[in-house]
Amino acid sequence: MTVASYNHNAQHFFDQYQSLTFEQVHSDWFPLLEKQNGLVLDVGAGSGRDALALAERGWDVLAVEPALELRRLGEELTAHSSVQWLADSLPDLSEVRKLSYRFDLILVSAVWMHLAPSSRERAFRILTEQLAPAGMLVITLRHGPGDSDRQFFEVSRAELDSFARQRAVMPVPALQAPRADELKRQDVWWETAVYKLPDDGTGALPTLRHVIVNDNKASTYKLGLLRTLVRIADGAPGLVLNRTDDWVEVPLGAVGLFWIMLYHPLVLRHQLRQSPGKLGYGFAKDDFFKLQKFAPLDFRVGMSLSAEVAPIVLRAIRDACANILKNPAHFTTWPGSNRPIFEGGSQRIAIKSESVRLDKATLARFGTFRVPVMLWDAFSRYACWVEPAIVNEWIGLMSSWEVRYSMDVYHQGLQWVEGRRDTSTVRHMVDLQLQTGNVECIWTAKSLKGRRFEVDHCFPWSRWNNNDLWNLMPATHTANAAKSEKLPADSLLRQARPRVLSWWERAILGTEREAQFFSEAEAALPLFGQERTAEGVFEGMLQQRLRLKANLQLSEWLGV
Structure with a gap:
């Protein structure tokens, strides 16, 4: 009902919002920003007034507005500024979360009173999960009567403070006394609640450090799985099939494909041991070794495979998937427990002698693989830091098993297959x-x-x-x-x-x-x-x- 009202009366609300300046509405909290620019999430962006003002101050803005007509007017207003628009809304922000951004500032202005009380704790949790370290969440609260076309609920600063304690975000002391309504509406008044995230806040990085550095490893498989997932999250985020509050689901075939692309040069080109001793590898069956005559770039995502090559690649992916589920996915556990971090399920796939394109649909035919949301977002946001840590540990393992090679050989073997520029x-x-x-x-x-x-x-x-x-x-x-x-x-x-x-x-x-x-x-x-x-x-x-x-x-x- 509320969104419908904003759509039906879009021009009215646009003109109303534009009758006030950003400074009139937000001068109480804006001086608190320590950074002079960064990434902003404007939830319920309305006319785009605030998004435009922030963009003009050097910020990049993702403006979220569920009302189509109001969003259209906002897009016109901000067309020549660094503002991206997205159709999404609280409490889920499902489209925003697919992007795995971390925001230096999240602004929720004149929105909270539209959220049902039963949705607020979830909404607050999701908002704080999108904050970058030291990021600031600003929520303006409207008090007083509403109107007949829009749904309003009572709101309170105390409720927000209780949510903040649960999420370990720090409230900023009261900025000033509650302020009168700038539009001079009778019995309407406002207050601002501001919160800061002191650090990463998710526990993802300590968990990753445990798996990379401390966890027992009988082979490089755990590192291989982590690097595979980092590569997908960083380079192929569009492969995500589904995202919930707890899990990100990707095609199991994508995990198998990226795994093969990682191990192809290590095993087939450089013959570097991936475990102590002389035993073989569970994923490296006949079809994997038939890939010797191909370069990994020949079967990357998006490529079309001929009827002669497709069955070989698909069977190699299937073997890799089975080994991943049986070994690293099963034995990579949460610190201090035997509970696996990752979950996966395979599906029977008919492999025929016909041409195939390695696209999202094809890779999903192998089954699904689930990654905890906090780890997926860490893979996406911190790939440039996480991947070198994995590679360094991987080199340490290989050199402990085979000392006859130089560090250059290990680095060459671990270079990602798209490590050459090709135009x-x-x-x-x-x-x-x-x-x-x-x-x-x-x-x-x-x-x-x-x-x-x-x-x-x-x-x-x-x-x-x-x-x-x-x-x-x-x-x-x-x-x-x-x-x-x-x-x-x-x-x-x-x-x-x-x-x-x-x-x-x-x-x-x-x-x-x-x-x-x-x-x-x-x-x-x-x-x-x-x-x-x-x-x-x-x-x-x-x-x-x-x-x-x-x-x-x-x-x-x-x-x-």
Whole structure:
């Protein structure tokens, strides 16, 4: 009923919110922000007034608004600023949680009174779980009578403080006395509650440290499983099948596939022992060894396999899945207990001599694998820290079993298979397009005909290894050199939208590469889902840009 009212009267509420400034409404808490910029979640963003004001102050904003018409007006207002919009709502914030962001500021302004009392504790818990260390949660509370079209509930600062004690977040002392309503509504008054998260707050990092450093290991399998999951969470978040308050569910086949890609160079190329002694490996059966003549990139997510190759790869994945469930998933337990951290279930899969694409649907046919939410979010947010710790411990184990190799060999064996920059396929596409017409630089709109050109990784290769077709863009040599290893600014990427879409439509869509393009995007881009359109891929890119900026703290490029 409440959302319907905001939709039906969207222009009225938009005008009402815009009649007040950000400073009028939020001057009491804004000086508390220690950081001058960061990532903001604006829950119930309404007209976009607050989101725009924060973006103009240098913040990146994810604006959440469930009312379609009000959200449309907000999108128009903030179209040229660093504000991403999302249809979502409390208490679940299910779409927001799929992104695995951590926010430096979460603003819940004029929303809490719409939440039923039975939903508030859950909503507060979910909000605090999205905070970055030292992040601040601001909730404004409206007191007084409501109106006939919207549902209002009584709210109190004391209730929020009790939730904060349960979640181990710190309340900031009262800022000032309750304040009068800026719209001069009779008997309506407001107060602000502010809370801070003192640290990570989830227990995920100590658990990971225990498994990586302290846990008993008869082989590298536990480390292999952790690194496999880190790789999926960081590089293929779109593969998630389902997310609840407690678990993230991914295709078991994806876990098996990434496992094979990790162990392929270690076992088949470098012959490095993965356990003491001379026994074989449970996952390395005949089909795994038949992959000797292939490179791991030949069977990465999104690739199409011929009827000759597909059965070999699928059987190797099946063997890997069975071994993962039997060994590392079963024996990786919570500290001080015998209770497994991970859960998984396999399904019987018919493997035929026919071509197959390694997409999300195919990988889900093997079954499902469940990861605790707090660990999944840690894998996603801290991949650049967690993965080196896993690799370091892995090298220590291998060197204790086989001392005859140098550290360089161990590092080479553990290099992720996409550890080489490859733009050859897209460079060939550009050459073909230039033979029959013109191609514009994505960043400058200059013609590439008759001049030296480059294929640019939109999201820099050095910080996020991704050779997907959607991430490779034609560019002038000058623009590519100027951009270097920086992340394109939100405004720049939006300006490039028509050129990006035009490039995809000319060079990829409608060709034999189209299915690969969408399968890669489905795996790598958050919230892309089943919307197989160029516009959908671009919207996923905007979300991924924000994710990389937040997780990796990348410098931004504003263009030449």
